[in-house]
Structure formats: C-alpha cells, structure tokens
Amino acid sequence: MSGEGYSPGAQTDALVVTHLSDRRRSVLAWGLPLGLMSAFIVAIFPSVEESISKAVQGYPQGLKEAFGIGQLSNVEQYLQAEMLSLIVPLAMGYLAVRAMASGLTGAAESGRLDVLLSAPVSRSRIVAAGFIATAVELAVVLLVTGLLTGLGSLLAGSGLDAGRAAEGFANVWPLALLFAGFGAIAAGFSLRTSIVTGSVAGLLVAMYVVDLIGRLDTGLSDLRYASVFKYYGNAIEDGIEPIAFVGVTLAACALATLGAWLFERRDLAA
Amino acid sequence: MTDVPAIETEGLTKRYGRHRGIEDVTFAVRPGEVFGFLGPNGAGKTTTIRTLLDLIHPTSGSARIFGLDSRRDSVAIRARLGNLPGDFGFGRETPGREAVKLLSRLRGVNGTPRAKELAERFRADLDRPLGQLSRGNRQKIGLILATFHRPELLILDEPTGGLDPLMQEEFLALVAEERERGCAVFLSSHELDEVQRVCDRVGIVRGGRLIAVERIDELLGKARRRFAVDVQDPAGLERLRSLPGVAELEIVGSRTTFTAAGDLDSVVRELADHHVVDLEAAHPSLEEVFLGYYEEGEAT
Numbered sequence A: 001m002s003g004e005g006y007s008p009g010a011q012t013d014a015l016v017v018t019h020l021s022d023r024r025r026s027v028l029a030w031g032l033p034l035g036l037m038s039a040f041i042v043a044i045f046p047s048v049e050e051s052i053s054k055a056v057q058g059y060p061q062g063l064k065e066a067f068g069i070g071q072l073s074n075v076e077q078y079l080q081a082e083m084l085s086l087i088v089p090l091a092m093g094y095l096a097v098r099a100m101a102s103g104l105t106g107a108a109e110s111g112r113l114d115v116l117l118s119a120p121v122s123r124s125r126i127v128a129a130g131f132i133a134t135a136v137e138l139a140v141v142l143l144v145t146g147l148l149t150g151l152g153s154l155l156a157g158s159g160l161d162a163g164r165a166a167e168g169f170a171n172v173w174p175l176a177l178l179f180a181g182f183g184a185i186a187a188g189f190s191l192r193t194s195i196v197t198g199s200v201a202g203l204l205v206a207m208y209v210v211d212l213i214g215r216l217d218t219g220l221s222d223l224r225y226a227s228v229f230k231y232y233g234n235a236i237e238d239g240i241e242p243i244a245f246v247g248v249t250l251a252a253c254a255l256a257t258l259g260a261w262l263f264e265r266r267d268l269a270a
Numbered sequence B: 001m002t003d004v005p006a007i008e009t010e011g012l013t014k015r016y017g018r019h020r021g022i023e024d025v026t027f028a029v030r031p032g033e034v035f036g037f038l039g040p041n042g043a044g045k046t047t048t049i050r051t052l053l054d055l056i057h058p059t060s061g062s063a064r065i066f067g068l069d070s071r072r073d074s075v076a077i078r079a080r081l082g083n084l085p086g087d088f089g090f091g092r093e094t095p096g097r098e099a100v101k102l103l104s105r106l107r108g109v110n111g112t113p114r115a116k117e118l119a120e121r122f123r124a125d126l127d128r129p130l131g132q133l134s135r136g137n138r139q140k141i142g143l144i145l146a147t148f149h150r151p152e153l154l155i156l157d158e159p160t161g162g163l164d165p166l167m168q169e170e171f172l173a174l175v176a177e178e179r180e181r182g183c184a185v186f187l188s189s190h191e192l193d194e195v196q197r198v199c200d201r202v203g204i205v206r207g208g209r210l211i212a213v214e215r216i217d218e219l220l221g222k223a224r225r226r227f228a229v230d231v232q233d234p235a236g237l238e239r240l241r242s243l244p245g246v247a248e249l250e251i252v253g254s255r256t257t258f259t260a261a262g263d264l265d266s267v268v269r270e271l272a273d274h275h276v277v278d279l280e281a282a283h284p285s286l287e288e289v290f291l292g293y294y295e296e297g298e299a300t
Helices: A008-022 A024-057 A061-066 A075-084 A087-103 A105-110 A112-116 A123-156 A162-170 A172-187 A193-216 A218-226 A242-265 B045-052 B074-078 B096-107 B112-122 B135-147 B165-180 B192-198 B216-222 B237-242 B265-272 B286-299
Strands: B007-016 B019-029 B034-038 B060-065 B081-084 B153-157 B184-189 B201-206 B209-215 B225-231 B246-252 B255-260 B276-282
Touching (some): A008 A024, A008 A087, A008 A123, A008 B096, A024 A075, A024 A087, A024 A123, A075 A087, A087 A123, A087 A193, A105 A112, A105 A193, A112 B096, A123 A162, A123 A172, A123 A242, A162 A172, A172 A193, A172 A242, A193 A218, B007 B045, B019 B060, B034 B192, B045 B153, B045 B184, B096 B112, B096 B135, B135 B153, B135 B165, B165 B192, B192 B216, B201 B216, B209 B216, B225 B265, B237 B246, B237 B255, B237 B265
Parallel strands (some): B019 B209, B034 B184, B081 B153, B153 B184
Antiparallel strands (some): B007 B019, B201 B209, B225 B255, B225 B276, B246 B255
16 A cells, blocks of 8 residues: 555645644634624724714824824724724734644644654645645635624624725735745744744734834834835725735745745754 | 665764764664664664654765665655654544544545554544543554555554553554565664564664664573572582673572573583572563663773
C-alpha cells in the first residue's frame, strides 16, 4: 500500500477541509456576536437617527476625520462609523491570525504537525492550506455577520442597502487576510501560538494607530503608507476600490508565500 | 529485497547553538532489519529521529533513506515510511477515525480497512476524540497511523509508552510481522527487554554520540553474566579468581558466586574438577549490558 499514490491537489483539499472542520465553531463564536452587534446597530438607527446627527455636528473636525465620520445621516454611514471602521476590521484581523496560527503553531503544540509531516506532504502545502482555509473562514464569518446585519435592518425597517452593506463587509476580507499572511511569517520564526498571535495582534493595533495618527496630523500623513488601513477606505459609502482590494489580497498572498518559505527552512524542534 | 539501506547516516551532527544535539552519528539499517536505538533521556535519540524525518536540519553530515537524501527528497521518503512520534498527539477533539481518513488522503491510499483491522487487534477506539483517551489508548491510535499504510520503514520513538503488558506483546508481534514483510524498523526505546526480544541490532547512544552498534546476540555474548554454583568441596575454587573475565568471586560455605564475561571454557574446565551439585547462570539483561557500556564510556 505504501507508495506514491498521493496527489498534491487532493492533499491541499484534505488539509483545508480538516482545518475548516476543526474551526467550525469559530463561525458561530465570531460571526454570531459580530452579526448581532451589527444587527443591533442598524436596528436602533431609526430611533437614534435624529439625535446622532445632532451629536455628530458637535464633534471636533479632527475626530470626525480620524474615524472617517462625515455625516451620520443614513444607516450605512452609521454602520461604517460604529462597526466597519474599527470593530469589524480589528476583530477579523485578530481572527485571521488566530486561524492561521491554529494550523501551524497550534498543530506544532498539539503534536499534529509531527504526524502530518510523517506523510508525504510538504510544509509549504500545510502553510498554503492553512492560508486558504483562513481565507474561507474569514469569508464565512463576514457572510454570517453581513446576513445578520441585513436581517436586523429588515426587522427594524432601517432601510440598509444590501449591496452597499455587502461591499462594506467584503472590503474587510483582504485586510484581515493580510494578517493571516503576517501570521505565516511569524510562524516562520516561532512555533509558540502566544508569540505569533501576540506579535501579529500588536502589529494590527499598531497599524491602526499609525493610520489614525496620520489622519489626525497632516504633517504625519505619510506614515499612513506603512499601514494597511490606508488602503481600507470606506467601501460601504464609496464602493470597493478594486486596486486596493486586489493589491492587499496579493500582498497577503505574498506574505503567506514568504511565511511558507521561512517555515520550510526552520527546525521543528520537539 | 534491495541492497540499498533503509537508513544510512554519515557523520550526522546537529548542534543547537552551544548546546549539543547529536555528534557524528553514523550507522545503517538494512531492509527487513529491526534496529534498536538505546539511550537515556537527552542522549540524542529523538534528535536523530527528527533529523531523519527532516523535521530538523543537520548542522553537518548526511542521512539517506532508501538511498534518497533526507532533506532534498523528504516528501518522497515520507511516502514510504511510517512514524510514531515520541509524544504522539493529534488535537484533543479529533477521533482516531478522522485522523486515519486525513492521513489516508495525504498518502493517497485507502487505509480504513487496514486501520480497522489494527484497531480490533489493539482494541483501539477510533470513534472517541483523542483528548478523551488515556495515554496508552492514544498511543494505540498513533501506532495505527504509523502502520496502516504498510510502510517500508517504521520509525518508532518510545512506542510502547503507556501500553499495558498485553498490548506490548501485541506490539512486539506486529513488529515481528512487519520485519517478516521486509519492513525495516528503527525503534528508539527505554524498554530494554522489548528491544532484546525484537531487535536484530542495537545502537547505544550516549551524550549525543553513538558509542556502539552491535548484534543483539553479540552484545549479550559480551555481557557479564552472573553465576552461582554449589559444590561439595569448594576448596580450590579460589583459582577461578585468576581466570580471564572472572570477577566478584565470593565463596560462602558450599556456594560460590561470581561474574564472568567472554569465553567460558576455562571456567567450565575449572568447575569440572569439582563435584557440582547445582549451577545457576542468570541471563544478562540488556540493561546490564547497556549500563556496562555507559560505565565504560564514563571511564574513558
């Protein structure tokens, strides 16, 4: 029976399906709270619309620019300000690195990696499968979040534009995926999940803060080029910027490839 | 059967910065041979195994498996071997059956029938999540994952840890069957008795260095054996002390005890001059042999 009947494509499929099966609970653990929170935000909008608009008029200009708040005159703007400008991208970025780490450092810590690498599968393929599974997981969590948000709007009659909301949630995907790529690189240096998730989560927050500083102080606006949040934009209002979407996705893939290269070369010490 | 060694290392060395891993390890394992790899914790057994599997990369030297380079051809090599890691794990929530399915797909084989057969033989529960199994029962799943695809080389790191005596017997029988099939087995173990029973040759590793590779029977032949003899008249038995290889001679009444190593002809001739009432020769344990090598190593 021993031999060379394996196919790299079937190996990737098997690894991706197993990774997704192992992380099936995260769809509920992350999608449900984010979705319910978003649904709550859009559902209360009709009742708070007037007071919010008045309150925003009183906000300092810098604060409005920093958080991308123009006017909160419609539910899409409110959803952007309350969820899509901060909470969803940070949560999804963190989920991405957690998911990526579970397939690499988590597998190393549980002993699974040793068993997988007893089979004729390359380390690069394990990284690639983890990255693909993370991309799917992020998409599913965003889909659940978006669907619950739409349901909230429907029930409360908030009038959320489904197409624009879909663009807003979809735009989070490449940004979050970028941090899966950073997770792959971090796993090329450390096999400890706490170090990988901690360091990449720190990078996620640092990028957000750098972007914030760049927005607040025009003299430091060039700093924003160091942050992926510069390319994130406001898709729910302006639509997805295709170049930024594709560019960030390609950057995420490039980081994952670099991570695979590093992972291939490192010692997997006991 | 091919003449290409299943495993062949040449000066295999792994250093972790200033820390020692393994140093200049050279040995070969033939197809169909069961090779024991003995040493205490920290001696370098697991480092050697992880280097063979390309999980860690050697600082210098080389390892060839089935004649292929352990680094460059790692994936092709792993298609033909089975491995049971020293600390087997696969995630707490995964049942053995799922692990078998995944490994079958990664290997491109239908391993389920053979895995079921092995599960029945080892009384392993493939349906319960691994986190709910005892160490011994997890180890059975590990053995199934290492062997279900009928590999040409089995690498087993402390394979019987946690197995009850009955299952240890079953494991030894499985190793013997694998050898009959032509599979080479590289077995790292502290269980010296099982190594003695199942291995053809043994490598003894100490301080990261392979200090001896011997056939089991030669190793036992070199070992110091303990004798107890009852004679009607012990006078003159003091002469045993001067014979080559004899030590620890004690004469208490009619009972004389001593240890002897190597050729026993002169001992038998000396005893033949007396009326021997009883003679006991304790079979040396491999542990005694092993400790002997260690003492020898420390002395040098």
